[in-house]
Amino acid sequence: MASQVNVLGIGNAIVDVLARVDDAFLAEIGADKRSMTLIDEERAVEVYERMGPAVEMSGGSVANTIAGLAGLGGRAAFIGRVADDQLGRIFIHDLQSLGASIRLPPFNGGAPTARSHILITPDGQRTMQTYLGACAELGVQDVNERTMGDPEVVLLEGYAWDIPEGPALASEAMKVAERNGSVVALSLSDALCVDRHRDAYLDALTRHAGMVFGNESEMMALFDAATFEEAVERTSDHDALFVMTRTEKGCVVAQGSEIIVQDAYPVDEVVDATGAGDAHTAAFLHQLAIGGSLKEGAVFASRCATAVISQVGGRLDQHALANLPDP
Amino acid sequence: MASQVNVLGIGNAIVDVLARVDDAFLAEIGADKRSMTLIDEERAVEVYERMGPAVEMSGGSVANTIAGLAGLGGRAAFIGRVADDQLGRIFIHDLQSLGASIRLPPFNGGAPTARSHILITPDGQRTMQTYLGACAELGVQDVNERTMGDPEVVLLEGYAWDIPEGPALASEAMKVAERNGSVVALSLSDALCVDRHRDAYLDALTRHAGMVFGNESEMMALFDAATFEEAVERTSDHDALFVMTRTEKGCVVAQGSEIIVQDAYPVDEVVDATGAGDAHTAAFLHQLAIGGSLKEGAVFASRCATAVISQVGGRLDQHALANLPDP
Numbered sequence: 001m002a003s004q005v006n007v008l009g010i011g012n013a014i015v016d017v018l019a020r021v022d023d024a025f026l027a028e029i030g031a032d033k034r035s036m037t038l039i040d041e042e043r044a045v046e047v048y049e050r051m052g053p054a055v056e057m058s059g060g061s062v063a064n065t066i067a068g069l070a071g072l073g074g075r076a077a078f079i080g081r082v083a084d085d086q087l088g089r090i091f092i093h094d095l096q097s098l099g100a101s102i103r104l105p106p107f108n109g110g111a112p113t114a115r116s117h118i119l120i121t122p123d124g125q126r127t128m129q130t131y132l133g134a135c136a137e138l139g140v141q142d143v144n145e146r147t148m149g150d151p152e153v154v155l156l157e158g159y160a161w162d163i164p165e166g167p168a169l170a171s172e173a174m175k176v177a178e179r180n181g182s183v184v185a186l187s188l189s190d191a192l193c194v195d196r197h198r199d200a201y202l203d204a205l206t207r208h209a210g211m212v213f214g215n216e217s218e219m220m221a222l223f224d225a226a227t228f229e230e231a232v233e234r235t236s237d238h239d240a241l242f243v244m245t246r247t248e249k250g251c252v253v254a255q256g257s258e259i260i261v262q263d264a265y266p267v268d269e270v271v272d273a274t275g276a277g278d279a280h281t282a283a284f285l286h287q288l289a290i291g292g293s294l295k296e297g298a299v300f301a302s303r304c305a306t307a308v309i310s311q312v313g314g315r316l317d318q319h320a321l322a323n324l325p326d327p
Numbered sequence: 328m329a330s331q332v333n334v335l336g337i338g339n340a341i342v343d344v345l346a347r348v349d350d351a352f353l354a355e356i357g358a359d360k361r362s363m364t365l366i367d368e369e370r371a372v373e374v375y376e377r378m379g380p381a382v383e384m385s386g387g388s389v390a391n392t393i394a395g396l397a398g399l400g401g402r403a404a405f406i407g408r409v410a411d412d413q414l415g416r417i418f419i420h421d422l423q424s425l426g427a428s429i430r431l432p433p434f435n436g437g438a439p440t441a442r443s444h445i446l447i448t449p450d451g452q453r454t455m456q457t458y459l460g461a462c463a464e465l466g467v468q469d470v471n472e473r474t475m476g477d478p479e480v481v482l483l484e485g486y487a488w489d490i491p492e493g494p495a496l497a498s499e500a501m502k503v504a505e506r507n508g509s510v511v512a513l514s515l516s517d518a519l520c521v522d523r524h525r526d527a528y529l530d531a532l533t534r535h536a537g538m539v540f541g542n543e544s545e546m547m548a549l550f551d552a553a554t555f556e557e558a559v560e561r562t563s564d565h566d567a568l569f570v571m572t573r574t575e576k577g578c579v580v581a582q583g584s585e586i587i588v589q590d591a592y593p594v595d596e597v598v599d600a601t602g603a604g605d606a607h608t609a610a611f612l613h614q615l616a617i618g619g620s621l622k623e624g625a626v627f628a629s630r631c632a633t634a635v636i637s638q639v640g641g642r643l644d645q646h647a648l649a650n651l652p653d654p
Binding site: 048054056085087090112312 | 347375376378379380381382383384385394412413414417420421422424425439639640642644645646
């Protein structure tokens with residue numbers, strides 16, 4: 001079916017508030033470098049008041065992937081909840097203007113649109129203090145045949161399990177996906193998130209997931225493995241396709257006994273690591289959607305990840321695509 | 328007085344919505360390249376819907392200058408009107424977090440906070456479609472002894488004359504400034520704006536202004552001069568100090584018979600021309616405030632302008648200051 005959506009993403013709909021800080025600032029506010037911490041509204045106000053001037057742009061892990069896919073020309077759709085406020089309208093605009101299909105209208109009367117304070121240190125690493133706001137109101141009723149349709153791939157982010165109805169809605173989404181013949185893909189979000197929900201993820205992997213996307217520490221956390229090599233070995237116990245990123249060490253794609261090792265592309269300067277993994281996932285899924293091989297997926301994904309970390313902001317946008325390294 | 332504010336700016340409080348576009352897009356929406364067009368809310372919605380994904384950051388011409396000054400360590404203050412909405416809170420945060428004093432609280436019950444759709448073409452030039460929103464509600468009652476205090480310099484932007492009470496509030500602000508011994512400085516904003524308000528600007532120049540900041544085309548428009556050289560000649564008819572920017576040709580600083588010609592610093596790539604003039608003004612005023620000479624002001628201003636056009640966004644921020652060209 002020509003008009004079939006390639007990838008439907010389900011995840012947090014977040015506007016990023018990006019600012020450059022030094023390591024001392026992270027210490028002052030008690031944030032662990034490179035972590036993602038969920039904060040409440042009061043703490044969000046406090047962190048923001050202490051931060052310097054910021055830049056706002058749409059973010060969210062799976063939302064970044066969906067934006068990247070749409071920007072690459074893929075047919076993409078997104079389920080996530082924003083409030084009917086200025087930041088919510090910005091979030092929806094940014095996805096829709098790329099051609100992605102937005103499946104939920106903005107919501108009135110609840111919490112404001114989510115924002116993630118992304119603190120970028122001089123080494124280009126990002127530390128996130130995230131206020132989930134309206135995202136936390138995403139519920140089981142939001143995932144059904146009508147909102148999901150029958151995409152080739154349903155991509156769920158690990159962070160979704162952090163919201164109150166997350167486990168139930170993830171379970172429902174996986175059931176709808178299976179009924180419609182969609183492949184379930186799981187994006188692991190972050191290692192602490194895997195620690196929080198390991199059993200649920202392993203269950204999803206065993207019973208539903210056809211693809212898993214994660215970085216080195218997330219994969220090690222998932223399999224409780226002491227080394228990355230051990231984690232890779234453990235993937236062969238499952239039927240799923242695993243796409244595992246390793247920052248400057250490139251990525252490993254594994255399915256059963258087939259293992260592809262892909263080097264990273266050289267980068268002049270890591271300007272902002274935000275979104276590298278999300279862009280990697282977008283590029284990999286897009287290559288597969290257009291009939292590419294796993295190897296082609298790994299190569300293109302690595303090029304796109306490099307382009308995203310060479311600029312501020314987490315999305316694989318027009319500018320990043322214009323600055324892809326040569327294959 | 329050690330705590331005296333160096334520069335109080337009065338102008339539009341705008342959040343910039345920046346997106347990369349091609350020249351064809353400008354033609355499609357009927358925008359003249361490099362122009363600033365005032366648009367109503369309906370047109371703002373239309374332009375935004377047709378634009379691709381964007382990045383949001385605080386802007387406004389004189390507000391950019393005030394942010395730049397505060398970032399350089401100067402004592403800066405700002406009078407401008409935002410609504411009590413998410414974009415308004417972003418605008419206020421970004422100035423306050425630099426240490427600038429905000430003189431008006433956000434406003435309830437009126438138009439939303441202003442936004443300028445800044446369309447950046449591949450040559451780094453910017454075309455602006457600006458919805459003034461809450462800015463248009465700035466009124467005569469907002470400028471008085473209490474809100475203005477007694478800064479060394481009161482910097483008014485030419486755009487202020489475009490709002491309904493603009494001419495009256497500018498006149499009032501200049502009177503308050505004179506009573507308090509503040510130097511009145513006028514930033515010319517853009518050549519079409521000068522065309523709209525030439526007589527008012529010439530009157531302000533003759534009766535009040537001690538400094539005028541403008542680019543080549545603005546200065547030519549002000550004096551109805553056929554060439555830049557003619558405009559420079561005409562400055563000697565006035566007592567004011569003139570700081571005139573010429574993009575890649577550098578700048579000319581003139582006061583009476585004293586004329587300083589300053590070359591521009593080389594730039595690898597013009598990424599985004601937004602804010603170059605505002606940064607130039609900030610750097611120049613800061614040098615003067617710390618006791619620098621006109622020549623030192625011209626040199627530092629040129630370095631800061633170069634740093635701002637080498638990045639996306641119109642503010643002379645921490646990143647731009649870390650990337651100043653060598654003097």
